[in-house]
Amino acid sequence: MFKDNLGRSVNTASLERYEKLVAKTDKFSMGVLKPILLGLYGEVGSIMSAAKKYHREKKAYVGYKDAVEEEFGDALWYFVALCRRMDLKVPCVFAMHMPQKPNECTELKNQNGASPSKNTTLLYEGGLDASLLRLGRVTADLLNIDKSSSNIDSFFSEFLSSYFQSMSLVGLCFSDVLEKNIEKVSGRFLVTAKELLPDFDASFPEEEQLPRKFEIQITQRKSGQCYLRWNGVFIGSPLTDNIKDPDGYRFHDVLHLAHAAILHWSPTFRALIKQKRKSDRMFDEAQDSGRAIVVEEGLTAWLYSCSKRLDYFEGHDGISYDILKTIQRFVQGYEVEKCPLKLWEDAILQGYAVFRKVRENDGGIVIGDREKRTLLYRSFGDACER
Structure with a gap:
């Protein structure tokens, strides 16, 4: 059991269940990384695209939260698939790299020091843009890793840090993202008993x-x-x-x-x-x-x-x-x-x-x-x- 980015408890069993779900729905060869890395890069791009639409259209962008939550969930699927190919246990990876304090990853705030949930517009003008750009850069760096890379732990730490930071700045909770993606992946790919x-x-x-x-x-x-x-x-x-x-x-x-x-x-x-x-x-x-x-x-x-x-x-x-x-x-x-x-x-x-x-x-x-x-x-x- 550990705390997520907004301080809510995350049961280790939930991540273990998610890891097994990804294994069931992962149709890519376990011997190749590129499709997974490219998929992760694409999903991070989709997170940035959804954020851009909200920045441009504000309230006219109906379903913003659901859309961004879904994109964070899809990126999570590819990251877990990547962990599997690196022979890393997902609960251990997240326990190691989850922010130590609730909201620690929201250090990028607007000039007035407002919290993410209270002043989204100003955050888009400062903190969130910077965080998303960092997430994009870190994900691009991941494209060059392989199982022999000596700095895998450093890359994963950087990715999860920027991932949780961006998630917090848009007011999302990792626990919700995880559960929504479990629901989506199960309903989309798994056959339910009659x-x-x-x-x-x-x-x-x-x-x-x-x-x-x-x-x-x-x-x-x-x-x-x-x-x-x-x-x-x-x-x-x-x-x-x-x-x-x-x-x-x-x-x-x-x-x-x-x-x-x-x-x-x-x-x-x-x-x-x-x-x-x-x-x-x-x-x-x-x-x-x-x-x-x-x-x-x-x-x-x-x-x-x-x-x-x-x-x-x-x-x-x-x-x-x-x-x-x-x-x-x-x-x-x-x-x-x-x-x-x-x-x-x-x-x-x-x-x-x-x-x-x-x-x-x-x-x-x-x-x-x-x-x-x-x-x-x-x-x-x-x-x-x-």
């Missing part, structure tokens, strides 16, 4: 649940209109692409079906099959009705626009973090925000794999299984396929 994933309607009557298994027939008529049929009954309205240059968006309901099967969430699909959770007024109004439907439709349309530039994710085995982060912001305030980003990635990749089949064949049967969290495609008269 029994631990959220099931948003399990406690509701069966008639108010999304179907545990479903088959939706999608057909296109000569008019170009697309129809959905569930249990022999047409649902929803016939769709066209509604755009000058046809792009297949008439089949986009496949993506809502992916949300239902894999995320256990789709206010749009609930509305189509009239299985809203009306026994609970709050869920009916806040999670299943107009605004939630608009959020899902808007998100789906935006992501579709992105997918067009990426061949509808054909050949992709992952989704960029920028896209996933935007999705996370899109759904804030709705139950689906509890779904980890890795599950969103799975829903997108499975959904678009089936969408491409439907688009290629002008229809087919979409098969969802909420228990397995899968979405499959079957052409009329054929066996299932992805």
Whole structure:
């Protein structure tokens, strides 16, 4: 146990847990340093970029604290990955180089001696700029180290000193940065056991649940209109692409079906099959009705626009973090925000794999299984396929 940059207790077990998390998510070869060093350098640049935006835009830069906190966390990931390659135990490194006194690393203050949390503007004009420039220089020096370097300890000490100093001057706490990055990395890269994933309607009557298994027939008529049929009954309205240059968006309901099967969430699909959770007024109004439907439709349309530039994710085995982060912001305030980003990635990749089949064949049967969290495609008269 030791104190962080703002005097809060840091449990050694938290750093040990983080070290193991980095090991699980580190896909780079343990025998090379350059990708890690370049990654660390890039993340420090992102810290400086976020600070610059705040300096320029002040309150207009919405989400400043979250953005800078995230960049400090990403830099931490690369630093820990570097420690692993140097055969150094992370808790020992931090215990050795953590400031000895709370706020010791905030010695660069403005002329009035104000604390970081009380006069951020003046700090940007003096102390913080100097601290960030120092952090950048120290990180640049790290680019030249290797396992045989005799001054590794000195480099690490300089890096952590400027890292903690900069963090303190923007009013961030290392403990918060650590926990937020654990949450981000776990949700983004690790597969959560199915029994631990959220099931948003399990406690509701069966008639108010999304179907545990479903088959939706999608057909296109000569008019170009697309129809959905569930249990022999047409649902929803016939769709066209509604755009000058046809792009297949008439089949986009496949993506809502992916949300239902894999995320256990789709206010749009609930509305189509009239299985809203009306026994609970709050869920009916806040999670299943107009605004939630608009959020899902808007998100789906935006992501579709992105997918067009990426061949509808054909050949992709992952989704960029920028896209996933935007999705996370899109759904804030709705139950689906509890779904980890890795599950969103799975829903997108499975959904678009089936969408491409439907688009290629002008229809087919979409098969969802909420228990397995899968979405499959079957052409009329054929066996299932992805």
